Amino acid sequence: MHREGGDINETFNKTNIDFIGNNSRVREIYSVINLVADSITPVLITGESGTGKDVVARLIHSKSPRAEKPYVAINCAAVPKDVFENELFGHEQGAFTGATAKKSGYLEMANGGTLFFDELAEMSTDTQAKLLRVIENKSFRRLGGKDEIHVDVRMLAATNKKIDDAIRDGEMRKDLYYRFSVIEIHLPPLRERKEDIPILINYFFAHFCKIHFKNLKKLSEESHNLMLRYDWPGNIRELKNAIERLVIMCPEDIISPNYLATNISDAKFQEDKISITVGTSLRKAEEEIILRTLDAVDNNKSKAAFVLGLSRKALYNKLARIDKY
Ligand SMILES: Nc1ncnc2c1ncn2[C@@H]1O[C@H](COP(=O)(O)OP(=O)(O)OP(=O)(O)O)[C@@H](O)[C@H]1O
Ligand SMILES: [Mg+2]
Incomplete structure (x- = not known):
């Protein structure tokens, strides 16, 4: 705190x-x-x-x-x-x-x-x-x-x-x-005072772990980074609710990213942009999107398939066709 x-x-x-x-x-x-x-x-x-x-x-x-x-x-x-x-x-x-x-x-x-x-x-x-x-x-x-x-x-x-x-x-x-x-x-807004996010996170964990009689929990480094990247459109109320939810729902003391709400864990996509010049073939564009998505999800194929709206099998088929892969 x-x-x-x-x-x-x-x-x-x-x-x-x-x-x-x-x-x-x-x-x-x-x-x-x-x-x-x-x-x-x-x-x-x-x-x-x-x-x-x-x-x-x-x-x-x-x-x-x-x-x-x-x-x-x-x-x-x-x-x-x-x-x-x-x-x-x-x-x-x-x-x-x-x-x-x-x-x-x-x-x-x-x-x-x-x-x-x-x-x-x-x-x-x-x-x-x-x-x-x-x-x-x-x-x-x-x-x-x-x-x-x-x-x-x-x-x-x-x-x-x-x-x-x-x-x-x-x-x-x-x-x-x-x-x-x-x-x-x-x-x-919270997005303009991001240095306060870690202070607020610690404060709300201490507060909610106490009132819900839980061991003091904390975020893994990756989860912490995702919380920092997210824009928090609902500001401190949204952050406070997110921490209370984690305190109640997460059985582990160190919270890994898969426990974060998807809007927060997808925060990394908000910053990563792909620019594709006019004249690029669809196949090339698709390749770029697939490879960059895989990068953003640390090469987790299931997650990439989910984000891209594909089945795992369809993603594997597309990857098999990409030379670089
Ligand atoms: N600086 C702060 N430190 C700790 N908790 C805070 C802080 N600012 C807001 N909160 C908490 O965040 C929640 C939202 O705050 P508050 O209700 O004051 O927002 P608001 O600006 O009045 O929102 P709205 O426009 O929706 O009425 C409350 O639970 C409040 O206790
Ligand atoms: Mg108010």
């Missing part, structure tokens, strides 16, 4: 939230979190799915003076648009048919603490305008209510959409974006 020295270490003890990473951009993010935790300024957290936006939001709250106060997270994509304002602002008794009693919304629930709007661009633009007003005035009215209710809430938001696209498509109001983006924390 990455616990040797440095600021990041201190988080574990203070907050029990795991924010692992040693990449320079991650270290920078960590210092921004420390800087902004004390203030009430809204923060926008951006990044692809699985890069750690939720983790960062919880970290900001738990390092803030509001740590002991409520932390309320709303997934704007999960709450139907027509009931969103009712959930956010609450309502007075009789505000609408069925409003038999007064109800407090998220804003009141989060009073004194932090309110995290996950997938902010999924909130309707009407509600976005009302939210901006709450941020500016620090007060709001319940649905059907006349009185302004004052609240002290720190607002955080996250989105995995490209903001420019969301603004252009009319999903995100520019004014609310400007209010939130005073401080924007962008989490890099």
